[in-house]
Amino acid sequence: MAPEGTSAQDVNQKLVDQYTEIAKLAGGLAHEIKNPLSTIRLNMELLAEDFAEGETLRERRALAKVQVVQRECRRLQELLDNFLSFAKVRKLNQIPSNLNLQVKQVVDFFRPKAAETGIEIVDYLAADLPTVLLDREAFHGALLNLVLNAEQAMPKGGQLVVRTSTVGDGVALDLIDTGCGMSAETRAHIFDAFFSTKGSGSGLGLPTARKIIEAHGGSISLQSEVGRGTQFTIKLPLPPRLADQTVREE
Numbered sequence: 001m002a003p004e005g006t007s008a009q010d011v012n013q014k015l016v017d018q019y020t021e022i023a024k025l026a027g028g029l030a031h032e033i034k035n036p037l038s039t040i041r042l043n044m045e046l047l048a049e050d051f052a053e054g055e056t057l058r059e060r061r062a063l064a065k066v067q068v069v070q071r072e073c074r075r076l077q078e079l080l081d082n083f084l085s086f087a088k089v090r091k092l093n094q095i096p097s098n099l100n101l102q103v104k105q106v107v108d109f110f111r112p113k114a115a116e117t118g119i120e121i122v123d124y125l126a127a128d129l130p131t132v133l134l135d136r137e138a139f140h141g142a143l144l145n146l147v148l149n150a151e152q153a154m155p156k157g158g159q160l161v162v163r164t165s166t167v168g169d170g171v172a173l174d175l176i177d178t179g180c181g182m183s184a185e186t187r188a189h190i191f192d193a194f195f196s197t198k199g200s201g202s203g204l205g206l207p208t209a210r211k212i213i214e215a216h217g218g219s220i221s222l223q224s225e226v227g228r229g230t231q232f233t234i235k236l237p238l239p240p241r242l243a244d245q246t247v248r249e250e
Contacts, residue, residue, distance in 0.1 A: 034080055041073045083204060092135035092215055099132055099171055099236070100125040100164055106143045107162060110151075118157025119150075125164045132171055132236045134216065142209040146175050146232055149206060153179025153230060170218075173234040182224040190222065 044066055051063035107121055114121055150160050158178040165172050182190065193207045213220045217237045224230035 034077070037073060037076060037080070041070070041077070044070045044073060079204075092138060094133035094135050094216065096131045096239070097134040097136060097139075098129070099134070099173065100129055102134060102136060102139060102143065103162055103164060103173065106140060106147055109144070110147050113151070114160070117151060117154070119154055120157075120159045121162065122159060123162045125162070126166060129164055129171055130166060130238050133239055134236075135212075138212045139216065142212040143173075145205040145209040150175060150177035150179060150230070153177055153181075158229075167235065170235050170237045173236075174231055175234075176229065176231045178229040181226040181228050181230055182222075183226055187222065187224055191220075 047066045048063065048070065051059050051066060054060050054063055103123070103125065107123060111121060147160070154160075154177055160178075161174070161176040163174040163176070165174075191207050191210050193204060210220050213234055213236075219235050220232060221235075222230060222232045
């Protein structure tokens with residue numbers, strides 16, 4: 001409940017402003033960390049070159065230690081890049097788009113890698129799908145995160161079904177994999193920042209995807225069962241005028 005004399009809109013705007021300020025501070029801190037990190041990485045590369053031809057046991061041990069630091073620097077660099085993407089205050093450039101076309105672009109990009117890992121891609125893209133408003137670059141990144149998550153759930157191969165449909169006053173996109181599935185505990189935290197069931201990775205891919213989808217006015221949900229696979233469902237609204245037409249036609 002908003003304080004007396006303050007509208008709900010004012011409270012919401014205050015929360016948005018606070019989030020924006022925190023996001024800017026976090027992004028600035030991440031950028032500040034990246035600068036000395038770049039210096040560390042450069043010097044580690046130079047040290048690795050110095051010890052590359054090492055002949056003594058001491059020199060080989062030194063090279064091994066340098067390589068450990070290089071590996072951790074790369075991991076930290078990836079974490080910072082993912083965090084900056086997650087924390088970014090998004091101003092979307094939404095334009096009328098064909099969702100099927102966006103899906104095809106991501107699937108075509110992923111198809112060679114899917115073939116290498118034994119993943120069969122099956123698509124059921126509805127004909128005459130209504131136009132939606134998308135920031136194509138941002139949505140491409142969100143969808144690619146979901147596809148890569150499906151790949152990681154099927155290390156021994158499997159099937160990925162991609163399906164679009166019209167639902168009510170919007171459109172839906174389902175991504176269904178036959179991977180390892182998720183427990184109830186994992187499902188409860190899968191969109192939490194930094195949560196990961198893998199030994200590597202930042203745990204920011206799915207939270208970032210959800211932020212992008214929600215910034216489009218959409219939603220994402222999942223169903224999953226251990227040993228049977230996972231289904232992510234994205235729902236996107238139609239532009240207001242098209243949505244009004246859909247309601248009248250029904």
